[in-house]
Amino acid sequence: MSKIIINTEQASYPVIIGESNLSQVPAVLKKHKLFNNLFIVIDENVSKYHLSYIKSVFSKHDGRIIYEIFPSGEKYKSDTQIKKIYSALLNNKFSRDTTLIAIGGGVTGDIAGYAAATYMRGIQLVHIPTTLLAMIDSSIGGKTAINFNKRKNVIGVFYNPQLVFIDTMFLASLPGKEIDSALGELIKYGLLSNKEFYNFLIKNIVKIKSLNKNVINKTITESIKIKAGVVSQDEFEKKGIRKILNLGHTFAHAIESELGFRIKHGEAVAAGIICALFLSTKVGLLSSSRINELLLLAGTIHFPRIIQKMNNQRIYKAMQSDKKNVNGKILFVIISDIGKIVVDVPASKNDILYSLNKMKDFCFV
Numbered sequence: 001m002s003k004i005i006i007n008t009e010q011a012s013y014p015v016i017i018g019e020s021n022l023s024q025v026p027a028v029l030k031k032h033k034l035f036n037n038l039f040i041v042i043d044e045n046v047s048k049y050h051l052s053y054i055k056s057v058f059s060k061h062d063g064r065i066i067y068e069i070f071p072s073g074e075k076y077k078s079d080t081q082i083k084k085i086y087s088a089l090l091n092n093k094f095s096r097d098t099t100l101i102a103i104g105g106g107v108t109g110d111i112a113g114y115a116a117a118t119y120m121r122g123i124q125l126v127h128i129p130t131t132l133l134a135m136i137d138s139s140i141g142g143k144t145a146i147n148f149n150k151r152k153n154v155i156g157v158f159y160n161p162q163l164v165f166i167d168t169m170f171l172a173s174l175p176g177k178e179i180d181s182a183l184g185e186l187i188k189y190g191l192l193s194n195k196e197f198y199n200f201l202i203k204n205i206v207k208i209k210s211l212n213k214n215v216i217n218k219t220i221t222e223s224i225k226i227k228a229g230v231v232s233q234d235e236f237e238k239k240g241i242r243k244i245l246n247l248g249h250t251f252a253h254a255i256e257s258e259l260g261f262r263i264k265h266g267e268a269v270a271a272g273i274i275c276a277l278f279l280s281t282k283v284g285l286l287s288s289s290r291i292n293e294l295l296l297l298a299g300t301i302h303f304p305r306i307i308q309k310m311n312n313q314r315i316y317k318a319m320q321s322d323k324k325n326v327n328g329k330i331l332f333v334i335i336s337d338i339g340k341i342v343v344d345v346p347a348s349k350n351d352i353l354y355s356l357n358k359m360k361d362f363c364f365v
């Protein structure tokens with residue numbers, strides 16, 4: 001097992017990474033002196049494959065445990081579902097001396113994290129991410145949210161967990177399309193970091209997709225280190241540094257909203273990053289000789305046809321109510337090369353539509 005400590009202004013918490021290490025969780029909870037009343041939210045697909053194993057692990061825990069199975073899918077990251085979590089907590093008489101454990105992907109982590117942040121003004125939180133996307137990204141950094149009125153992540157708070165516990169064993173049951181979906185956020189880390197990590201990802205893309213143990217371990221560890229470096233400098237996205245993590249996300253969130261969350265978040269992020277790369281060339285920041293190399297990883301993803309058919313004008317309209325807009329201006333993160341990022345760049349409607357069209361051409365040649 002390895003450990004990375006995330007240090008922010010408000011918190012310091014460990015991320016423990018290993019393979020088949022879940023049995024250690026009860027001892028780790030004890031070591032970190034977490035409350036032993038456990039409310040465990042488990043994604044329904046995770047429960048389908050792993051519930052009896054999870055229960056056998058937690059049978060070693062000496063405290064009260066209630067399991068809540070959470071339905072799978074982005075549409076359940078909703079106000080209706082959050083009420084169900086609050087009701088289950090209340091009905092089972094959980095008070096502030098509770099540790100909420102989220103076992104699932106980014107959807108479970110985001111909504112359970114929001115529940116932990118708000119129930120009785122905050123209870124302890126542990127993430128046990130079970131998708132590649134959640135392991136490399138969403139379980140780290142303290143963003144929690146639900147979608148509301150068809151808008152992505154518009155209700156939420158920053159709330160750090162006490163602990164993140166990663167067992168890569170969970171990836172064995174993950175459908176291949178979910179690994180592809182994680183590539184969206186992974187491409188982001190490749191582009192934000194340095195040529196060494198970007199080249200590592202390109203060289204090992206087949207091994208990542210086939211879950212080669214050493215490669216997956218390095219991929220997760222390096223991505224977490226990159227995110228940790230960013231959030232430790234700018235926990236609340238106030239200084240601009242954390243905004244680099246939004247590369248491609250202005251496009252992605254509008255695409256997700258417009259398509260009614262019928263595509264995977266990671267697919268939307270990958271499409272959004274491709275748009276951001278074309279926008280970077282359009283505004284003259286990225287040379288047309290460099291873009292091909294920066295598109296290499298994205299070129300390995302199979303995108304759903306629904307992206308090709310989506311209406312660009314409506315995507316543009318959805319962007320007009322992006323939560324990151326300032327004074328009505330839609331702002332983008334763009335890139336001049338690997339590790340060279342510029343934030344808060346406004347763009348004209350024409351350039352935005354151009355980028356969407358170029359993305360479609362690239363994805364569906």
Ligand SMILES: NC(=O)c1ccc[n+]([C@@H]2O[C@H](COP(=O)([O-])OP(=O)(O)OC[C@H]3O[C@@H](n4cnc5c(N)ncnc54)[C@H](O)[C@@H]3O)[C@@H](O)[C@H]2O)c1
Nearest residue numbers: 045072105106107108130131133134138143170173174265
């Ligand atoms: N908080 C953050 O900083 C942050 C960052 C990135 C993304 N996100 C959010 O994360 C969400 C996307 O996360 P995701 O891609 O993990 O989606 P997800 O949680 O919907 O999981 C994807 C699918 O995999 C299934 N699943 C999960 N683990 C499994 C396993 N081990 N075996 C079999 N099936 C499994 C789920 O049931 C679901 O069908 C989005 O809502 C996005 O907004 C948040």
